[in-house]
Amino acid sequence: MPKIVAVTGNEAVAEAFRQVNPDVCAAYPITPSTDLMQRFASFVNNGKVKTEIILVESEHSAMSACIGASAAGGRVITATSSQGLALMWEELFIASGTRLPIVLGLVNRALSAPLNIHGDHSDGMGARDCGWIQLWSENAQEAYDNTIQAFRIAEHMDIRLPAMTCMDGFIISHSIERMEYLDDEVVKNFAGEFRTVNPLLDIEHPVSYGPLILPDYYMEFRRAHAEVMSKVPEVVLSVAKDFEKISGRKYSLFETYRLEDAEIAFVILNSAAGTSKDVIDEFRNKGVKAGLLKPRLYRPFPYEEVGEALKHLKAVCVLDRADAFGASYGPLYIDIAASLYPYKEKPTLINKIYGLGGRDYLPEHAELVLNELAEVAKTGRVKTFKEYIGVRE
């Protein structure tokens, strides 16, 4: 029987890791993901898992050790945030280019400088194009559910790519929420046995990992990677279907909220979607046809499906909790704009940058944006396509 609990996001992801029971974990402390790994280390030292843990001396070595361990032939996890993910950057590409199904719990946090330990999406956005699968999570329940599903997606024999699950630092990682844990056996069976592909430890069949590949074949490898990425959405949906059977919870490539008959909408990731849904309800009560789309599978991005879901709207605001400096718009906005570009009839698209470095995203921010969207929908006129909100002028 599923168990109803009151836990933090970090606790929930640590629990998912315990239930999946990986072979090796490499960990290095960084706020706000530290607590997740402390909890997992306690499972290791109290014999609750079979996992061997490597307490490395940096995040670069954490991902390096994960790559070695995964290539050796087993299930591997790690977790990090912010600077930690930035330090792993080189290794993230090597993990995906080597097709190693490592699962990483990312607790989203702002990047330096200035130093800031609170939640925003700069870290995950900075790593969005490194060939990993990214699943984003609104709350502790989704973080837990996504973590369990991430193993099945990453390890799928048609995929074999690393995956990171994202949740907002502090807002989710450190807040206690009501949620449901699945039974240990149920999770264990769902994750299944790890299947190896050319493991290094098979000494009877020696393999070389990490060759030098020059212009003669490098491009074919990159294209193969891109082709595998294109198969991910299908696998995400089939894993979600299986997950619904054990949990009763439905997952898709993204979540839509009151979107079908909406005229104006938000596109927003992670925890701020919750606040936005409340405000949407208030506006609906006033007769404003507002809705929301919350991406879940952010990489690979399901452009066609997202475009189909948004094309009928009059005005859409993409809210980015990270800026893409010098790119004119936030990273999520750029993806949404690309999704809508093929359509002749499409909504007017505006972009707000919010919540950087843990700045609160409040209902009044959502109200201001919805009022502006209603005005844009009515008049077709846009004052500013991109601006920072909730910021001192």
Added chain:
Amino acid sequence: MATPLSLKELSKKEVLLTAGHRMCSGCGAPPVVKMVLLASDYPVVASNATGCLEVSTCISEYTAWKIPWIHNAFENAAASLSGVETMYRSLKKQGKIDKEIKFIAFGGDGGTYDIGFQSLSGAMERGHDMLYICYDNGAYMNTGIQRSSATPFGADTTTCPAGSVVPGKLQQRKDLTKIMAAHGIPYVAQASPSSWSDLMKKVRKALEIKGPKFMNIIAPCNRGWRSRTDDAILLSRLAVETCYWPLYEIEDGVTKITVKPKEKKPLVDFLKPQGRFKHMFAPENEWMLKQAQEEVDKNWERLLKEEAFTASLETPKE
């Protein structure tokens, strides 16, 4: 029973780094790797830092390695192998694997002394059961002979060229072997391919010891040393005979010089055949030769004292 360390018996063993790799002719690294792998009677899984050895032995669909081998990046041969070794322990504990496997990391001096130093230090401190082997040719040879912290004093490299104002590298090399010994790991050694039997004995000893081990092996590079193509073994011997590269081991804190030169040759015997030290023989740079010799003398004297001192610390066996 272990294969006897005789040329006759060793010649019957399979060479695990095959011919056909693309290292330069006369490079000191492949003989070092072959000796290391020949010394082991256990199956070995290796990791390799980015560098000459790595780029030249596994290109596209070809590999020269007959053992499981992983290259990850430049600075993390130790961390990567620590992951492999940990997975081995995990699977062994779970009963999914039963073979006795040994783990060896190979890195050049750039990937070991410099960019990979933290990764190496961390892996050694964590106590992984692995042997890290640095093949030290004293510069970033793969990228075109740039200075590393292993480059000897005075050497002409492409980033510290012997110029009219700055005559080559003005700093002494980092003594990495001693730094690794300071980690308190059970076994640290220095070796040279010129003393193949000493090298292989050390590898064997290291593989029999549980825990982290480190070996520093000199590997002449004729491109960077500006020396004759067929002089790698000769130069590595001169490095030993001049006490520039003493052959010693530190086992559980006890230092032992394994090969003592009968007669300590002057350092110039080692420097002279190498074009990278040519400018040091100009009259105005005489001070450089003097300083280089003094450094070698000081280190050698210190090593002799260390050997005597650490021997005196040993508790006499009943």
